[in-house]
Amino acid sequence: MTGQTSQGQEQGHVRIAIIGAGMGGVLMAIKLKEAGFTDLVILEKGDRVGGTWRENTYPGLHCDFPSHFYSYSFFQNPNWSRRFSPGPEIREYLESAAHVFGVHDAIRFNSKVVDGQWENDAWTITLDSGETLVADILITATGYLHVPNFPDIAGLESFAGAKFHTAQWDHSVPLADKRIGIIGTGSTATQLVAELAGKAAKLTVFQRTPQWVAQQDNPAYTEAEKQAFAADPSLLAKMYQDEKVEMVTLADGAILGGNADARAFLEGNVRDNLARVKDPELRRKLTPDYAPGCKRIVISPRFYEAIQDPGCELVTNRITAVEPSGVRTADGALHALDVLVIATGYDTQAYFRPLRLIGAGGQRIEDIWRERPVAFRTMTVPHMPNFFMVEGPFSPIGNVCAFLTAELQVAHIIKLIRIAAEQDVAIAPREDATAALLATYRDAARKTIWATGGCVSWYQDSEGVPTLYPFPNQTFEAEMTADPDLAEYVVTPRHAQVPA
Ligand code: NAP
Numbered sequence: 001m002t003g004q005t006s007q008g009q010e011q012g013h014v015r016i017a018i019i020g021a022g023m024g025g026v027l028m029a030i031k032l033k034e035a036g037f038t039d040l041v042i043l044e045k046g047d048r049v050g051g052t053w054r055e056n057t058y059p060g061l062h063c064d065f066p067s068h069f070y071s072y073s074f075f076q077n078p079n080w081s082r083r084f085s086p087g088p089e090i091r092e093y094l095e096s097a098a099h100v101f102g103v104h105d106a107i108r109f110n111s112k113v114v115d116g117q118w119e120n121d122a123w124t125i126t127l128d129s130g131e132t133l134v135a136d137i138l139i140t141a142t143g144y145l146h147v148p149n150f151p152d153i154a155g156l157e158s159f160a161g162a163k164f165h166t167a168q169w170d171h172s173v174p175l176a177d178k179r180i181g182i183i184g185t186g187s188t189a190t191q192l193v194a195e196l197a198g199k200a201a202k203l204t205v206f207q208r209t210p211q212w213v214a215q216q217d218n219p220a221y222t223e224a225e226k227q228a229f230a231a232d233p234s235l236l237a238k239m240y241q242d243e244k245v246e247m248v249t250l251a252d253g254a255i256l257g258g259n260a261d262a263r264a265f266l267e268g269n270v271r272d273n274l275a276r277v278k279d280p281e282l283r284r285k286l287t288p289d290y291a292p293g294c295k296r297i298v299i300s301p302r303f304y305e306a307i308q309d310p311g312c313e314l315v316t317n318r319i320t321a322v323e324p325s326g327v328r329t330a331d332g333a334l335h336a337l338d339v340l341v342i343a344t345g346y347d348t349q350a351y352f353r354p355l356r357l358i359g360a361g362g363q364r365i366e367d368i369w370r371e372r373p374v375a376f377r378t379m380t381v382p383h384m385p386n387f388f389m390v391e392g393p394f395s396p397i398g399n400v401c402a403f404l405t406a407e408l409q410v411a412h413i414i415k416l417i418r419i420a421a422e423q424d425v426a427i428a429p430r431e432d433a434t435a436a437l438l439a440t441y442r443d444a445a446r447k448t449i450w451a452t453g454g455c456v457s458w459y460q461d462s463e464g465v466p467t468l469y470p471f472p473n474q475t476f477e478a479e480m481t482a483d484p485d486l487a488e489y490v491v492t493p494r495h496a497q498v499p500a
Helices: 023-034 087-100 187-196 223-231 233-255 260-274 280-285 303-307 402-423 431-446 473-481
Strands: 016-019 040-043 113-119 122-127 132-135 137-140 162-165 179-183 202-206 312-315 319-323 326-329 334-336 339-342 356-358 387-389 425-429 489-493
Touching (some): 023 087, 023 402, 137 402, 179 187, 179 326, 187 202, 187 303, 402 473, 402 489
Parallel strands (some): 162 339
Antiparallel strands (some): 319 326
């Protein structure tokens, strides 16, 4: 029965604010709308849809997950140009999803959220313009790769040429015939090297730690294939399913170790690929001393070919300083450069921060996360009522496609929002339930290859424990599809009921 809350709202009606119009935020809005929650706004700091696929525009940007699986399961695209599509196509796909499912109008662009405070049983949200909004439900879909990590290298600011992080590419800087330096050899840097080798006057790649690189061809889809996909949606559904089975089997089996054949396949692939490097000294420099899969595997059809280009130099001496004219290494050499590219990744423990969140009883996220980010079932945080995260801490990002993870989380979050709306309550996970569950996650995470494989990576927190879901995809699916057990939550009535 419909009544009125003390604030005059219709019971069951909630105002929802989502932060971020990337893959997760657009999905959250689509599914909320389908579930009947229509009073929603997406607050987006940028001027377009796309999240990381908007921020990143570096040359060679593409996705190393197969495109039909790296998609919403309910919105298949017949027009992907390749098995692994270029970044701009993914951004356009997300934009098109926002339009097709009618949530684009709910996005407020250029609206950076700086503060969220739980007061008077709702979230007061402050934008960097100083404007405030009030929402009953706050959801962050900010991704985990959005705060660029700048290396702490002496003299970095003194470089006289053009210098930028890969997530802030300066397209006004000409690259042809320039001496370009790239710091880092992660997934981003390897895509860049593959693209720029042979085009620059010289490409100098500064490697701190070698990566295992899997060989993966990237064939283009023919027009006939695209037409067949468009004509028969069951073909697209099959592509999604086949790629899902392939990726999940490989990731669960080879990375989490449940399948010796999958592990052997992965090991064989990366070692055979490395063997394609002809010069034994270069091969030695590129050979990791840790287990494949400890760091995120780099997937590249061309990295080793590119790094063997005569115009490419792999520098493995430690960087000691950046000087106005280039990069100095520990052997005393000065590597003269015109352009310096910082490909050193992201602060992956930031999650939605630097957004300041103050929850029930004035509890600050900075205090709750002082030791390390904590989350209950990857989506909620103690003392943060009616607050939900898509791709929060311990999400299965090291082994499962982010789209699949987000779809599962969004469905679970909507179950909790429905309870919050129908019962007019505030829901936050219990501290003891969170601590107990995290202890099981962290114990299991310590036994995964991400911790035991002998590497240091961005998967790990300050104690070296991977902040990733440590169990197979099936377990995650079961956890997400189960109905929430309210005994695990603090459920607090919100407004006093007044007669309608
Ligand atoms: P990353 O994997 O964190 O790699 C950063 C690189 O910078 C590493 O080689 C690292 O060396 C190096 N580095 C960091 N600090 C340094 C320092 N102070 N001095 C010298 N070298 C330093 O970052 P990323 O390549 O941007 O990739 C981040 C994530 O983005 C990936 O893991 C992936 O999840 C995602 N991504 C995905 C795709 C895709 O196709 N799906 C493409 C690009 C990126 P160490 O190894 O020694 O730390």
